[in-house]
Amino acid sequence: MQKIVFLTAIALLGISLGFIAKAERMQPGQLAPNWMLYSAESKPTLLHDITDQQKTVVMLFWATWCGQCNHLLHELQSLADAYNRDAATQQVGFSEGNETRPAINAKAINQSAATNTSPVTFYILNIWEERDAQAYLAEKGITLPVLVKAESVADRYGIEGVPGLVVVQPDRRIGLYHTVGKPVNQLMAQLKHILPTVEHSPSSTQE
Numbered sequence: 387m388q389k390i391v392f393l394t395a396i397a398l399l400g401i402s403l404g405f406i407a408k409a410e411r412m413q414p415g416q417l418a419p420n421w422m423l424y425s426a427e428s429k430p431t432l433l434h435d436i437t438d439q440q441k442t443v444v445m446l447f448w449a450t451w452c453g454q455c456n457h458l459l460h461e462l463q464s465l466a467d468a469y470n471r472d473a474a475t476q477q478v479g480f481s482e483g484n485e486t487r488p489a490i491n492a493k494a495i496n497q498s499a500a501t502n503t504s505p506v507t508f509y510i511l512n513i514w515e516e517r518d519a520q521a522y523l524a525e526k527g528i529t530l531p532v533l534v535k536a537e538s539v540a541d542r543y544g545i546e547g548v549p550g551l552v553v554v555q556p557d558r559r560i561g562l563y564h565t566v567g568k569p570v571n572q573l574m575a576q577l578k579h580i581l582p583t584v585e586h587s588p589s590s591t592q593e
Contacts, residue, residue: 411544418554423533440556446510447550450522455549469504511536
């Protein structure tokens with residue numbers, strides 16, 4: 387009998403510690419925990435290195451088996467492309483008469499994305515995955531930077547399911563926090579409201 391009571395007490399203690407260890411949902415205004423993750427090419431990425439460059443960071447926690455994630459991936463891709471076009475517009479121009487007008491092409495957009503001149507940086511953090519995330523993204527035409535095996539970051543941020551969307555402002559504080567339950571169109575409207583204005587509004591891409 388004493389053995390049963392002892393084992394029950396140990397089990398309850400373990401459950402209690404589990405609840406203590408699990409991070410709670412974060413709130414806008416909180417300082418965002420720093421993290422370091424690796425890309426599929428083993429390139430390290432440090433959150434505070436990006437915010438120190440006065441950039442806003444948009445993080446999508448996702449998995450290939452999540453249907454709503456697929457929709458969000460395309461929406462974020464369109465938004466990132468719009469920021470890259472806008473950044474390229476500000477960098478590249480040509481003269482026509484007495485006016486200077488932007489001359490934008492695919493090369494300029496790709497160069498802007500590669501040099502990360504946009505005020506917003508997008509990362510898609512793959513979690514709870516069994517498939518090849520890179521192959522999935524290639525099939526869907528998604529070129530957003532992907533960070534793999536991001537479960538530890540999801541735990542620190544209290545992400546309870548996918549999709550999870552977190553925005554970190556240049557001051558390292560949470561600007562938007564969402565974990566499951568909101569329609570994609572509402573979530574994207576809320577996201578665009580808090581991000582810097584982009585001149586070239588992206589068109590919505592459906593699943």
